[in-house]
Amino acid sequence: MTITRRVFVKSGGLALFSLGFDPLFLGRAAYSAIRPTVRPSDRPTLVCLFQRGAVDGLNMIVPHGEELYYRERPRIAVPRGQVVDLDGHFGLHPALAALKPLWDNKSLAAVHAVGSPDSTRSHFDAQDYMESGTPGLKATPDGWLNRYCRHDQEHADTPFRAVAFGPQLPRILAGSAPTLAIDDLQAFGLRVPQEAARDRLTRAFEALYQGATTGLLASSSQEGFDAVQQLKQANPTQYQPANGADYPRGRLGRGFLQIAQLIKADVGVQIAFLDGTGWDTHVNQGSSEGQLAARLKDLGDSLAAFATDLGEKMRDVVVLTMSEFGRTIHENGNIGTDHGHATAMFALGGPVNGGKVLGRWPGLDPANRFEGRDLAVTTDFRDLFGEILARHLGTRDLAAVFPGFAPDPARFPGAIKA
Amino acid sequence: MAVVALAGIVFLSASPTVRLSGQLSPRDSAVHALNRLAYGPRPGDVDRVARGGVMRWIDEQLAPERIDDPALATRERQFDLLNYSREDLARLYLDAQRARRERQQAQRADSMMSPPADQAEQTPEGLRARRLAGQLQELAVVRAAVGERQLQEVMVDFWTNHFNVFLGKGADRFLMPSYVQETIRPRVLGKFADLLIATARSPAMMFYLDNWESVTPGSRPPSPAFPLSAMRRGGQGVRFPRDPMRADSLRRRAEQRMPQGINENYARELMELHTLGVDGGYSQRDVIEVARIFTGWSIAPPPRGGGFEFHDWAHDRGAKTVLGVAFPAGHGEDEALRLLTLLASSPATMHHVSRRLCARFVADDPPDGCVDAAVAAWQRTGGDIREVLRAIFHSPDFWAAQNVRAKVKTPLEFVVSAVRAVRADPDTTARLAQVVARLGEPLYLHVAPDGYPERQEDWLNSGALLARMNAAVAIAAGRLPGAAVDLDSLVPATADRDALVAAVNEAILAGTMSEHTKTVIRDQLSDISDPRQARALAIGLALGGPDFQRQ
Numbered sequence: 001m002t003i004t005r006r007v008f009v010k011s012g013g014l015a016l017f018s019l020g021f022d023p024l025f026l027g028r029a030a031y032s033a034i035r036p037t038v039r040p041s042d043r044p045t046l047v048c049l050f051q052r053g054a055v056d057g058l059n060m061i062v063p064h065g066e067e068l069y070y071r072e073r074p075r076i077a078v079p080r081g082q083v084v085d086l087d088g089h090f091g092l093h094p095a096l097a098a099l100k101p102l103w104d105n106k107s108l109a110a111v112h113a114v115g116s117p118d119s120t121r122s123h124f125d126a127q128d129y130m131e132s133g134t135p136g137l138k139a140t141p142d143g144w145l146n147r148y149c150r151h152d153q154e155h156a157d158t159p160f161r162a163v164a165f166g167p168q169l170p171r172i173l174a175g176s177a178p179t180l181a182i183d184d185l186q187a188f189g190l191r192v193p194q195e196a197a198r199d200r201l202t203r204a205f206e207a208l209y210q211g212a213t214t215g216l217l218a219s220s221s222q223e224g225f226d227a228v229q230q231l232k233q234a235n236p237t238q239y240q241p242a243n244g245a246d247y248p249r250g251r252l253g254r255g256f257l258q259i260a261q262l263i264k265a266d267v268g269v270q271i272a273f274l275d276g277t278g279w280d281t282h283v284n285q286g287s288s289e290g291q292l293a294a295r296l297k298d299l300g301d302s303l304a305a306f307a308t309d310l311g312e313k314m315r316d317v318v319v320l321t322m323s324e325f326g327r328t329i330h331e332n333g334n335i336g337t338d339h340g341h342a343t344a345m346f347a348l349g350g351p352v353n354g355g356k357v358l359g360r361w362p363g364l365d366p367a368n369r370f371e372g373r374d375l376a377v378t379t380d381f382r383d384l385f386g387e388i389l390a391r392h393l394g395t396r397d398l399a400a401v402f403p404g405f406a407p408d409p410a411r412f413p414g415a416i417k418a
Numbered sequence: 419m420a421v422v423a424l425a426g427i428v429f430l431s432a433s434p435t436v437r438l439s440g441q442l443s444p445r446d447s448a449v450h451a452l453n454r455l456a457y458g459p460r461p462g463d464v465d466r467v468a469r470g471g472v473m474r475w476i477d478e479q480l481a482p483e484r485i486d487d488p489a490l491a492t493r494e495r496q497f498d499l500l501n502y503s504r505e506d507l508a509r510l511y512l513d514a515q516r517a518r519r520e521r522q523q524a525q526r527a528d529s530m531m532s533p534p535a536d537q538a539e540q541t542p543e544g545l546r547a548r549r550l551a552g553q554l555q556e557l558a559v560v561r562a563a564v565g566e567r568q569l570q571e572v573m574v575d576f577w578t579n580h581f582n583v584f585l586g587k588g589a590d591r592f593l594m595p596s597y598v599q600e601t602i603r604p605r606v607l608g609k610f611a612d613l614l615i616a617t618a619r620s621p622a623m624m625f626y627l628d629n630w631e632s633v634t635p636g637s638r639p640p641s642p643a644f645p646l647s648a649m650r651r652g653g654q655g656v657r658f659p660r661d662p663m664r665a666d667s668l669r670r671r672a673e674q675r676m677p678q679g680i681n682e683n684y685a686r687e688l689m690e691l692h693t694l695g696v697d698g699g700y701s702q703r704d705v706i707e708v709a710r711i712f713t714g715w716s717i718a719p720p721p722r723g724g725g726f727e728f729h730d731w732a733h734d735r736g737a738k739t740v741l742g743v744a745f746p747a748g749h750g751e752d753e754a755l756r757l758l759t760l761l762a763s764s765p766a767t768m769h770h771v772s773r774r775l776c777a778r779f780v781a782d783d784p785p786d787g788c789v790d791a792a793v794a795a796w797q798r799t800g801g802d803i804r805e806v807l808r809a810i811f812h813s814p815d816f817w818a819a820q821n822v823r824a825k826v827k828t829p830l831e832f833v834v835s836a837v838r839a840v841r842a843d844p845d846t847t848a849r850l851a852q853v854v855a856r857l858g859e860p861l862y863l864h865v866a867p868d869g870y871p872e873r874q875e876d877w878l879n880s881g882a883l884l885a886r887m888n889a890a891v892a893i894a895a896g897r898l899p900g901a902a903v904d905l906d907s908l909v910p911a912t913a914d915r916d917a918l919v920a921a922v923n924e925a926i927l928a929g930t931m932s933e934h935t936k937t938v939i940r941d942q943l944s945d946i947s948d949p950r951q952a953r954a955l956a957i958g959l960a961l962g963g964p965d966f967q968r969q
Contacts, residue, residue: 224880333679
């Protein structure tokens, strides 16, 4: 049927911002292969999760073998009997129990005492440094994941190469390489029901923005239109997680579900990013139950559901968690913890050298603490990130991604199988 | 220094029209001022401001107390939120907590299972609280959209972000209305020190950044009737059961939950965000000393109104040193006031806050010139925000061609400026605020203490732009949720494409539509014969296109 422009306008092409209106083409997403040149098996994927607010690494990966841990945290330590033991010294917080099978099958590793060489205890500076990849340097204009995309052009052929889930493009993906920010896959695109009308309006806006002189206005819109165009070619089917995977309700679970959806759609996702808040536990953080436990359960169950859902595809995927710094070893006056230094991070996926707590453990002895109070950093986060880029994504030029720092394979924590 | 001051005087006395000639036309200056000091022009505003003189309009906006606004006053009366005093809200908080507890207990008794948290919120009191929170957000949008004291509303937004509090954190849902209404609003153009002190003493800030529970180690409240920790459970105090065993274990638990030491959260953000800036020269040692100074700054239990309360027993009376300044032993509440005054007049603070103001009004990366002008005014006037702003608006950087239309609108600015451009009439439901939220800026809901960002790269991305286009298309179709739009009074429907594009340009973009936009819209209209549909398309593309994203 030929849809004239009149039909388009009349049919409400301009009028579908209605909130209850179920949009459209995208959410059902893109399940059939689109570009024969991009085969998923050729494309390792990295999923990064930023725990904003500084996660308490010591209650996430608990050093239950250390007496000092219990002495320093009389009200918030996780009791020994409740820790999910990993190696006799470290254990998972019980709310992360869903991750234990992944530990057992050696696809989950933790890196402890990892962090930034910069001493800042400012959330915002520390996040900025972890995302720019240049601790101590505020002037760096772009994020390290974007620099990676710029320097490794091999997979630059799809708008979905680097996707952030959220309303804002995070600093880590900011830069000149094309990236996408998608708040909700279900609502990505112009909300017009008839396809022809939608196309027409999309083209009109595209033409408008092509003339925009401002770089960001022009490039952001172009990236959006390209993605919309590509997803349009996909076969719209309702997405059902595989293998009985059960994602937690909430933003994190939903984010992981959508990433799984895009990965399975074979649209060429190489980098996916999402973040979550609620980790800044200054007050009443709880021990085996409570505030932090609830956040950790959301995290553990989301990661486990993601791994279940992807199944075989996890062989090409690495999920990396990160957080700007850790929290004080000593609990504060309000049954919480204040800003500290080193923290712990997870790496999950087929390529991961799992079943191990990696990194040199500095211990909690006051003599070995950073500034006398916090867990010391023994693994520079760039060594961990660099290892994943080099050994998982196959990056050859790490110096371009982390300027001023040459990640040294000798210092890699060993998160990826050799 | 003298030369700078002298130059300032000469500059201020120079006629703005003389200064602007050769750069911006009176109309262009009016558009610029309306974009920055206001939430964009309404139809007719540009001519009105240009006719009366843009500098005179700026002076008027800098004196909002002299602007009469009966229409807004009428509108505000529709928000019953404004009839609630802080004490009323404290009472509502208690009622909501009690209803929630009763619901939970009833459900536990019913099912032996703890109910989902969201179900426990579904009490009449809980829903009332939620509705009030929605009203608070909507009120901000309505004031920005229809208020005549535009600069004041812009500054309310600026300071609520500078002194950000997260509405979603526990009691802050009940503390936020008075924070906006009584702490921020009356002081947005006053002395910075007064605003800083008001935020420091506000229950909303103290709860958000945990200072209310920061106590000197080893301190104990004199009476066990209202231990601080009971506040989280509704301020009812702890009622110990008759069974002595249970009473003992409950007492132990209550003891355990008592604050036992300092909390650094507020102390750090006070220096990093509110005053000195992260490079303002303070150390971790200073953070701890500031936290000690603020021990005992707390909140009265809700039955006593939930206002500011200083707890002498919790205060650390020892000597402290902050940034090299000695705070001798033996002081109480007064030493924090001394500290706040000191921080408010520190050169680092002047620079940090002036720079943020310039980033808001001039450019994301503001030139040194306007920042220096702002700092000079700060020094001259002892931190009088009105005069700092006046200096910014008089600085050549504010009017420089490269800074005109150089900033991208935030979601709030985009929605409100669109509402103003099409003369939409917002209602009192929270729907318009929800549009702002969907575009990425749910009001009062930024979790971290840094507030919403000001830079364009934080707001511009593929998904956000598509969302703005969708909103634009909805507005043009008269389907903006929460606001009535009368397009007929704005742009008459016409079959003449050129006339339509010209009318849309005038109404929506105050005549600043780019040639490219004109061409694209004209092309798109070429085969639409229904004039009303053509108008909707033209307005939708104008609002959703690149020109309207800039200010």
